[in-house]
Amino acid sequence: MRIATWNVNSIRARKERVLDWLIRQQLPEIVCLQETKVTDDAFPRREFEDIGYWVTVCGQKTYNGVALLSRSEPSQVVDHLGGDPEDREARFLSAYIADVHILCLYVPNGQVVGSEKFAYKRTWLSRVRHFLDAQCDAGKPLALCGDLNIAPEARDVHDPEEWQDSVLFHPDMRQAFAALCGWGLVDTFRLHYVEGDLYSWWDYRQLAFPRNKGLRIDHILVTQSLAERCTDVAIDREARKGKGASDHAPVIAEFGAVPE
């Protein structure tokens, strides 16, 4: 079983690229998408259904938006995080696919440290932790995937000094990431790589990608029972190349069969 996550930066602008990638990857079982930037009625669901996916969406006009593609039918779909009835931003999906509880997250960027958006990011992340505590079972297979907009460690940032005051690498956010891990999640990427210079996002500007000035902010975090089955993880830099790419690369993790 493979689980992928990809901030596509508009599903309508990226549709052909995403379809090509899914086919080239031979249709991963579960795919979490972020920043779809489209209302549910305008999501190009047919194209993904045609290649064999169930399509679950939680979108809004212009901003945000998440989607879950799955090779089998999802159940118990939840499309809001809870904890704030006023909050209508489309950033969250929870569902069960086969035996796995999947969470697809688009964590707020936070814009500038100290801003209102930064406070929202902090609150939103604490609501995620509450959702885990109240609605999830750390003893069962669960994968929390998405653009978490946090680089957890210095080795996840091309220039930690330059980024130390940014919302993506701020100590409070790294602490919030640690709080998610403290609930019982493991960063699958770090099961397979210890080195730095491996990133999932590069700014569109200033030739950041060819210079590899990136950050690792897209993650697949799993509970212990899945971590034990995680045989491989990859960030597909190829998908970031060329004209018409998202500013994020997809991350894909592979899991072996359930042990007898």
Added chain:
DNA sequence: ATGGTTGCTTAGCAA
């Protein structure tokens, strides 16, 4: 050097 790029929507915001 305070820039630059992309997408949505149409001049300004968000990332």
